[in-house]
Every structure is written in C-alpha cells, then in structure tokens.
Amino acid sequence: MLRHIKHALFPFALVLVALTGPFVLEPFDLVNLSAFSAMAIAALGLAFAWGTLGILNLGHSVFFGIGAYAYAIAVSNFGDSTLAVLIGTMLPVVFSLVLGSCLFFSRLGDVYLGVITLCVTLIFYSFMTSTADPWFHIGRVPLGGFNGVTAIPSLNMPANPQASLSTEATFSICLLALAGAHVLLSLVRSSDAGRIMTAIRESELRSELLGYDIRFYKLVGFALSAAIAGFGGTLYTAMMGFVSPSVFDLPQASQFVLWVIAGGLGTFVGPVVASFAFQLLSSQLGANQVFNTELIFGATIVLFVLLAPQGLQPMIARIANLKLTYRFGIFRPKEKAA
Amino acid sequence: MDQFVILCFAVVNSIALLALISLGLTAIFGMMRVINFAHGEFIMLGGYATVIANHAGVDLWLSMLVVSPLVVGLIGAVVERLIIRRLYGHLVTTMLATWGLSLFLIGAVTAIFGNTTLGVSASLGNIAIGAYSISAYQLFLIAITALLVVFSLLALHWTKYGLIARAAMQNAELAATLGVDCDRVYATTFIIGAAASGLAGALLAPISGVLPHMGAAYVARAFVTVISGGGALITGFLSAATILGPVEALLSYFATPVVGQASLLLLAVIILRLFPTGLSSLWTGGR
Numbered sequence: 001m002l003r004h005i006k007h008a009l010f011p012f013a014l015v016l017v018a019l020t021g022p023f024v025l026e027p028f029d030l031v032n033l034s035a036f037s038a039m040a041i042a043a044l045g046l047a048f049a050w051g052t053l054g055i056l057n058l059g060h061s062v063f064f065g066i067g068a069y070a071y072a073i074a075v076s077n078f079g080d081s082t083l084a085v086l087i088g089t090m091l092p093v094v095f096s097l098v099l100g101s102c103l104f105f106s107r108l109g110d111v112y113l114g115v116i117t118l119c120v121t122l123i124f125y126s127f128m129t130s131t132a133d134p135w136f137h138i139g140r141v142p143l144g145g146f147n148g149v150t151a152i153p154s155l156n157m158p159a160n161p162q163a164s165l166s167t168e169a170t171f172s173i174c175l176l177a178l179a180g181a182h183v184l185l186s187l188v189r190s191s192d193a194g195r196i197m198t199a200i201r202e203s204e205l206r207s208e209l210l211g212y213d214i215r216f217y218k219l220v221g222f223a224l225s226a227a228i229a230g231f232g233g234t235l236y237t238a239m240m241g242f243v244s245p246s247v248f249d250l251p252q253a254s255q256f257v258l259w260v261i262a263g264g265l266g267t268f269v270g271p272v273v274a275s276f277a278f279q280l281l282s283s284q285l286g287a288n289q290v291f292n293t294e295l296i297f298g299a300t301i302v303l304f305v306l307l308a309p310q311g312l313q314p315m316i317a318r319i320a321n322l323k324l325t326y327r328f329g330i331f332r333p334k335e336k337a338a
Numbered sequence: 339m340d341q342f343v344i345l346c347f348a349v350v351n352s353i354a355l356l357a358l359i360s361l362g363l364t365a366i367f368g369m370m371r372v373i374n375f376a377h378g379e380f381i382m383l384g385g386y387a388t389v390i391a392n393h394a395g396v397d398l399w400l401s402m403l404v405v406s407p408l409v410v411g412l413i414g415a416v417v418e419r420l421i422i423r424r425l426y427g428h429l430v431t432t433m434l435a436t437w438g439l440s441l442f443l444i445g446a447v448t449a450i451f452g453n454t455t456l457g458v459s460a461s462l463g464n465i466a467i468g469a470y471s472i473s474a475y476q477l478f479l480i481a482i483t484a485l486l487v488v489f490s491l492l493a494l495h496w497t498k499y500g501l502i503a504r505a506a507m508q509n510a511e512l513a514a515t516l517g518v519d520c521d522r523v524y525a526t527t528f529i530i531g532a533a534a535s536g537l538a539g540a541l542l543a544p545i546s547g548v549l550p551h552m553g554a555a556y557v558a559r560a561f562v563t564v565i566s567g568g569g570a571l572i573t574g575f576l577s578a579a580t581i582l583g584p585v586e587a588l589l590s591y592f593a594t595p596v597v598g599q600a601s602l603l604l605l606a607v608i609i610l611r612l613f614p615t616g617l618s619s620l621w622t623g624g625r
Contacts, residue, residue, distance in 0.1 A: 111373070298439060298441030305435040
C-alpha cells in the first residue's frame with residue numbers, strides 16, 4: 001500500500017502544480033514550463049523504450065519531429081487542434097511500426113540500432129531543410145525548408161477552432177498530460193507485458209528461449225514510445241507556434257538521450273526532473289549572456305557523468321537508503337534487491 | 339569525356355574525404371568501442387591548430403602535418419586521462435560524457451576565437467582537364483589519405499604495437515595476463531585516434547575554413563562509415579567509404595548536396611539491414 005502511495009506521489013505533485021500554477025506563476029513562466037513539460041513527455045517516451053525495453057534509440061527526436069510537423073500541417077489545414085493532436089500522435093506510431101519491423105526483425109545489435117535510428121532522424125533533418133521550394137506543400141501549408149512552418153494555431157476547444165485556449169489552460173493541459181503519460185507508462189511497466197519487456201532488456205536470449213516473441217514486444221514498446229514522443233511534439237508545436245527542421249537535428253536528438261541518462265536509466269521520475277533541470281539551466285544561461293551557454297552546459301554534463309554516473313534518481317535513492325541504514329544503527333549500506 | 343574525368347575525380351575525392359574523417363574514429367570507436375561524440379570537435383580543433391599556427395607565422399605544411407596532430411593528440415591525452423579512463427566499458431556513460439565534451443569544446447573555442455570562420459589558403463594551383471579544372475590541393479588530399487590508410491594498415495598488422503593493440507581490444511583480460519598494460523594501450527590508441535582526427539581537420543581547413551560548429555558536419559558521416567564497415571578495422575571502413583562515397587558524390591552532382599548526404603545515410607541503413615555486423619563480415623566471417 002505504501003509503495004502505491006509512493007508511486008502516486010509524483011503524478012499527484014504534477015497535478016497539483018497544474019491546478020495551482022496558473023494562479024501563482026507569471027505568464028512567461030507558464031509558457032516556458034508548458035514547453036518544458038511537452039519536451040519532458042517526449043523524454044518519457046525514450047525513458048520507456050530505452051530504460052524498460054533496452055532499445056538504444058538515439059533518434060528518438062524523429063518521432064517528436066514527425067508529431068510536431070504533423071500537428072503543424074494538420075492544424076493549419078483543418079483548424080481543429082484536437083484532430084491535429086490525434087494525427088500527430090498516430091503518425092509517429094505508423095512510422096515506428098515500419099521502422100521497427102525493419103530494425104527488430106534483422107536482430108541488430110545495440111550500437112548499430114542506435115546509429116541507424118540516429119541516421120533516420122538526420123535524413124529527416126536533411127530532407128526538411130531542403131524543402132524551401134513552395135512546391136513542397138501539404139494542403140495549403142508550405143514546408144518552408146530551413147525556416148519551417150510558422151504561424152501555427154495553438155490549442156483550441158474541441159470542434160471549435162475559434163475558441164483557442166488561454167495560456168493558463170494550455171499550461172494545465174501540458175502538465176496534466178505529463179502526469180498522464182507518467183501514469184500510463186508506469187502502469188504499462190508494471191503490467192504483465194511490461195514485466196516481459198523488462199526481462200527482454202535484461203536478457204534477450206533468455207526471454208526468447210522462454211518462449212516470448214521479443215520482436216513483437218519490442219515493436220509494441222517502440223510504437224508506444226513513438227506515440228508518447230509524437231504527443232509531446234504536438235504539444236510543443238502548439239505552444240511554440242512554429243516548427244523547424246531543428247526538431248530532427250543532432251542537438252535535439254542527443255538532448256533526449258541526455259535527459260534520460262542524467263535522470264537515471266530505467267526510471268521515469270528522473271528523466272522528467274532532469275529534463276526540467278537542463279531546460280531551465282539552458283534557458284537561464286541563454287538569458288544572462290555572461291558565459292558561453294555551450295561551455296557551461298558541456299562542463300555540467302561532463303561533471304555530472306563523472307560524479308553521478310548512475311543518474312539522478314538512483315543516486316538520490318542511494319543517499320536516502322544510506323541515511324535510513326545509518327539511522328537504524330547499521331553502518332553497511334543496504335544491499336538493494338535487483 | 340572531360341566531364342567523365344571530373345566526375346571520377348569527384349567520386350575518388352568523396353571516398354578520400356570519408357576515409358580521412360573516419361580514420362581517427364576507427365581507432366577510438368572501432369577498436370576501443372568508445373562512442374566518441376566529440377570526434378567532430380577533434381577535427382575542428384585540428385583545423386584551428388593549423389589556422390592559429392599558420393597565422394602565428396609557422397609554415398603552413400608544418401602546421402598542418404605536425405602541429406595539428408601534436409596539439410590534438412595532447413588534448414586527446416588530457417581528455418583520456420581526465421574523463422574517458424574512468425568510463426571504459428560503460429558505453430552509454432561514455433557517450434554522454436563525450437557529448438558534454440563536444441559541447442564544452444565548441445563553447446570554449448567560440449569563447450576564445452569567436453563564432454566566425456577563419457581560413458588559411460593552401461594554393462597549389464589548378465590542373466586543367468579540358469574545359470574544367472581541378473584544384474591540385476584536392477589531389478594532395480587524396481594522396482595523403484591513401485598514404486595514411488596504407489600506413490595505418492601496416493602499423494596495425496606489421497608492428498609489435500599493432501599486434502598488442504589488437505590483442506588488448508579483442509580480449510583485454512587475456513592480454514593483461516600475458517603482461518600487456520591495457521590501460522596504457524587504451525590511452526595510446528585514444529591519443530593516436532585523436533591525433534588522426536586532428537590531422538584530418540588540419541587537412542580540411544584550407545578547403546572548408548574553420549568555425550566552432552564545423553564538427554557537426556562530419557561526425558554523423560564518420561560514424562556511419564565506421565559502423566557500416568564493421569569489425570575489420572581498416573579494410574572495413576575503407577570498403578564502406580568506397581561504397582558510400584560514390585553514392586554521395588554522384589547524387590550531389592546530379593541532384594543536390596542535401597540529397598547526396600541523405601542518400602548516404604539511407605544507404606548505410608540498408609547496408610546495416612543486409613549485414614547487421616557491417617560490410618567486413620563478408621570476409622571476416624561475421625566476427
């Protein structure tokens with residue numbers, strides 16, 4: 001029972017912020033935090049695919065980007081954002097099924113899979129930057145090449161394109177969506193299928209010999225992570241009002257990877273916290289102009305890796321464990337059950 | 339006819355470029371399994387070393403062929419000692435650390451030299467082929483790349499150090515019981531890889547100029563080449579470059595450079611789908 005309460009604590013905190021935030025925070029912070037949580041949702045998708053299923057997907061940004069572009073094109077064409085969000089969530093799923101069936105059925109190794117996925121997102125980047133010609137258009141939306149799609153309508157009431165939502169409402173939706181994604185993925189992870197996925201992460205060969213079709217489970221997990229990433233992409237685009245090919249580029253791709261490792265591989269709370277922390281850091285550094293952003297950012301990452309190689313959440317959990325054991329008079333750190 | 343010669347030249351040039359930028363990565367990633375995201379920045383530092391040395395009055399060829407490898411090798415030694423050494427065997431953590439390093443180096447160079455393109459000129463004149471002309475420097479680049487490849491092939495297979503290095507990479511534990519100091523071999527290999535990347539950057543500096551963000555243009559292509567090459571180190575990435583290079587060159591010529599680069603990545607995906615452990619599994623028996 002205590003365990004369930006402990007697990008519900010984080011989403012509950014998010015819901016609390018979602019409900020109280022609009023009354024406390026400035027509009028500027030609201031917009032920023034909404035964008036951060038859209039990114040964090042996408043990071044959760046990778047945290048699931050990589051941390052739970054062991055798919056080293058370095059090109060997670062491709063799903064994020066497809067979702068973002070799909071939303072941009074759909075909402076500009078149809079005007080209704082609910083449908084656009086749906087399309088932006090489903091299109092990455094379709095793509096992930098195609099890509100996944102190529103990847104998992106050829107039994108590629110870890111590193112190779114990572115590089116192929118990275119290539120895929122870079123291909124999208126190259127392609128999208130070369131669509132400056134007005135010939136590249138979908139409906140009445142030009143893809144716009146390097147500048148991307150601009151003037152994208154934000155979220156609106158379902159079936160009523162005129163009634164666009166306020167900043168406060170969008171903020172609440174983004175944070176609630178983050179909490180929802182967290183709960184959904186936690187539930188999937190603790191379901192029967194989720195346990196099989198964890199087994200696949202631990203040992204593909206053993207799971208396969210036990211009779212599980214690892215390709216099927218990987219494909220399903222991959223599609224789920226793509227859906228989450230695409231959903232994050234739609235929210236991000238709706239917040240920002242524009243989307244450019246940089247959603248596919250190398251910095252974006254590595255950012256997701258960074259957040260997941262920094263937060264702790266195999267955890268969900270860690271990546272969310274890490275994504276907020278790093279985005280906050282980079283926006284603060286970008287604002288003050290005193291130091292070079294990349295210099296500080298890079299140094300932070302290197303120091304972080306050297307000091308907390310396990311990631312944020314496991315490190316904090318270990319410190320907490322240590323304290324408990326000291327308190328009860330046992331001086332040896334408690335052996336953690338696997 | 340002239341156009342055909344020019345096209346052939348472009349193809350060879352493209353192969354040489356791929357081979358040049360992936361040579362250093364072969365040592366660091368292919369041998370040591372360190373995913374070095376800072377590879378592009380090592381290339382960038384090599385370029386900067388050349389430009390700075392040249393502007394300070396050092397002879398261009400000296401600064402390209404001697405100063406740059408030395409400087410970047412030295413930086414590589416520091417990086418290995420401070421960061422990489424603690425992380426051997428942790429694939430993911432190394433990746434993150436080198437990514438941080440890459441950002442750090444970009445930031446440091448931007449802070450010191452500014453976010454502008456610097457250049458050197460290595461004018462060797464042009465060689466006329468019918469109505470077209472090709473730059474002699476490009477020929478020099480191809481020649482020196484071929485030389486480097488042959489040299490590293492010999493060093494890896496004919497010298498004692500090459501043997502020890504291969505042994506340490508294949509089975510570190512066994513090599514250690516036979517008295518090989520693996521830490522030292524790793525460090526040396528990393529430094530050599532860094533120096534090779536620095537040399538690549540130096541050689542590219544007269545063509546492309548140097549700016550802090552130039553590494554990004556090379557890192558993906560280098561990784562793709564090394565990985566499609568697979569287990570056999572030099573022959574592997576060379577064969578991958580030979581297949582990927584022409585495709586990029588020809589499609590860049592007939593379509594646009596963007597199409598060329600995209601098709602290079604696409605071809606790599608297809609190669610890895612057909613040969614999941616890289617091209618060289620064809621003649622090494624899938625190792």
